[in-house]
Amino acid sequence: MMRNENLTQGAFSFVNGSSEMASLIRMKNWSGSPLGALESWPEMLKSMIATVLASPFPMHICWGKQLFLFYNDAYRPILGSTKHPVAMGNPIGDSFPEVWEQVGPLYQTVLEGQSVRHSDRELILNRNGSPETCYFDFSYSPIIGRGGQVLGVMTYVVETSVRKFAEIEKLKLSKSVYAINEELTTSNEELVQANEELMAVQEHLKQTINQLEESDTSLRLAVEAADFGIWHIHSLSRDFITTPRLRELFGLGHFEKIIIEQAITQIREDFRDYVSTTLENAIYNNGEYDVTYPVIGLNDNKLRWLRAIGRLRADPSGEFSDFTGVVMDVSDIKKDEERKNDFIGMVSHELKTPLTSISAYLQFLEMQISKAGADNLQRPVARVIMQVRKMSKMIEGFLDLARFESAKIQLNREIFDLAGLCTELELEFADQIGTHIIKFSGKESVMVFADRDKIAQVINNLVGNAAKYSPNGSTILMSCVRKKNIAMVSIQDQGIGVEGNEQVKLFERYYRGENNGTIAGFGIGLYLSAEIINRHNGKIWVESEAGNGSTFWFTVPLAN
Known part of the structure; x- marks a missing residue:
């Protein structure tokens, strides 16, 4: 591309703006293109392009039967790094070949004079070097000429991927909680009282889900309305130009003035330095600016969570830059996250209390049976105790999940012998897991600086998983070795193994393999293990082949 130095001010005023896309259109040599x-x-084409470039919302037009594509800065992120800037001025079908069979007929429908609208349309786009699933709300309208003929297509687009994935995540959570109730209903008759309490918890859960759905509906309406605040900062004068919506989000009246320093002051103290440093770096070093922070309204003293996204654009003179961006209210999303974590913690606590009482009564009953010599009752009571322990471990997993997601779990690091810990756990496993042979090799001392209880929890999770997915009577091997500046622990089983395409998903929250439908579990243990190891600046992974068992590895730093 080369710049046309003979452009006149009047003929090209429709692309004289300071936006990146206006500059791209000006710089391109169109003489050899089909548009001329x-x-x-x-x-009409010039007028439509000027309208698109001036809009703060994602828009594009497709001109003529060939559907030549023109778009604005807000639409630019939808194209990603592989489609822009080649897409500008070329047929849209050339830029989106991977989905053209889906969307091409929609454009043809609009060229015939009909409008088309879609909500949460799923498309798999290759826009950043690899396929990714995306969701969009969009509206296609015909551009009508003076003679009544259709000249092109006007499109408004809002990407809804973040909200859609949040809905999917919420559905997974609902299914997981429902699975808890299903498993509890299969417990022994001795747990009837606990099952009745769980029914009450289930009703509470339904009410909470209804509240979450109502909140989600409100959030979706807000997104569709694109209720954003917009700002503009001059890098030299630091003039701060804002829209009424932005001033409202900071607790000011529509006509009150606000300067940068005052806006920073409204940010809650624990976020203030972070946002201020990120802002200055973005303005003067062209750094990234995508931050989420709480503000206290100046006049209404109201706490709001805001997300701000900005971009720096250098003036053609090179003497100064403009920093422009948007800010949106994400308070509802923050409240939903806090409500979800609080609910999981509350339910888990409510379940744990009666189970503790049941466990105490069962232990007392076991002692009385032993004293009475009623051998025929010892085995059923032992099974009930095993079920109670299983449920307690499951509930403790949900409590840990809530603590991690609320950032309430702290690591109590100390120097200890990791090999010694493995030896202790080997003895415990011999009593707790009588269905398998568990052996630990590598008796050499390996000193690490970590949270001993949390690392023990990771080993318990991995060994428990190995026992769950391998045949009774098989051997589970544990090892602990020193390698350079890290300690490496492995858990090897002779179980069903893991398909290659599932291995990268094993450590995701609530994920369970496709072949695990008959094995109880909720996909929490490996996720929590990965979180614990990541907080120790370690790594965790699996090596496996379907049908040939699995070896789980994790590392933690050695003690200095």
Whole structure:
């Protein structure tokens, strides 16, 4: 591309703006394109392009039967790094070949004079070097000429991927909690009282889900309305130009003035330095600016969570830059996250209390049976105790999940012998897991600086998983070795193994393999193990082949 130095101010005023896309259109040599030189373009096309470039919302037009694509800065992120800037001025079908069979007929429908609208349309786009699933709300409308003929297509687009994935995550959570109730209903008759309490918890859960759905509906309406605040900062004068919506989000009246320093002051103290440093770095070093922070309203003293996204654009003179961006209210999302974590913690606590009482009564009953010599009752009571322990471990997992997601779990690091810990756990496993042979090799001392209880929890999770997915009577091997500046622990089983395409998903929250439908579990243990190891600046992974067992590894730093 080369710049046309003969452009005149009047003929090209429709692309004289300071936006990145206006600059791209000006810089491109259109003489050899099917549209011809800029000065020969129809006035209707120029008018439509000027409208698109001036809009703060994602828009594009497709001109003519060939559907030549023109878009604005807000639409630019939808194209990703592989489609822009080649897409500008070329047929849209050339830029989206991977989905053209899906969306091409929609454009043809609009060219015939009909409007088309879709909500949460799923498309798999290759826009950043690899396929990714995306969701969009969009509206296609025909551009009608003076003679009544359709000249092109006007499109408004809002990407809804973040909200859609949040809905999917919420559905997974609902299914997981429902699975808890299903498993509890299969417990022994001795747990009837606990099952009745769980029914009450289930009703509470339904009410909470209804509240979450109502909140989600409100959030979706807000997104569709694109209720954003917009700002503009001059890098030299630091003039701060804002819209009424932005001033409202900071607790000011629509006509009150606000300066940068005052806006920073409204940010809650624990976020203030972080946002201020990130802002200055973005303005003067062209750094990234995508931050989420709480503000206290100046006049209404109201706490709001805001997300701000900005971009730096250098003036053609090179003497100064403009920093422009948007801010949106994400308070509802923050409240939903806090409500979800609080609910999981509350339910888990409510379940744990009666189980503790049941466990105490069962232990007392076991002692009385032993004293009475009622051998025929010892085995059923032992099974009930095993079920109670299983449920307690499951509930403790949900409590840990809530603590991790609320950032309430602290690591109590100390120097200890990791090999010694493995030896202790080997003895415990011999009593707790009588269905398998568990052996630990590597008796050499390996000193690490970590949270001993949390690392023990990771080993318990991995060994428990190995026992769950391998046949009774098989051997589970544990090892602990020193390698350079890290300690490496492995858990090897002779179980069903893991398919290659599932291995990267094993450590995701609530994920369970496709072949695990008959094995109880909720996909929490490996996720929590990965979180614990990551907080120790370690790594965790699996090596496996379907049908040939699995070896789980994790590392933690050695003690200095």
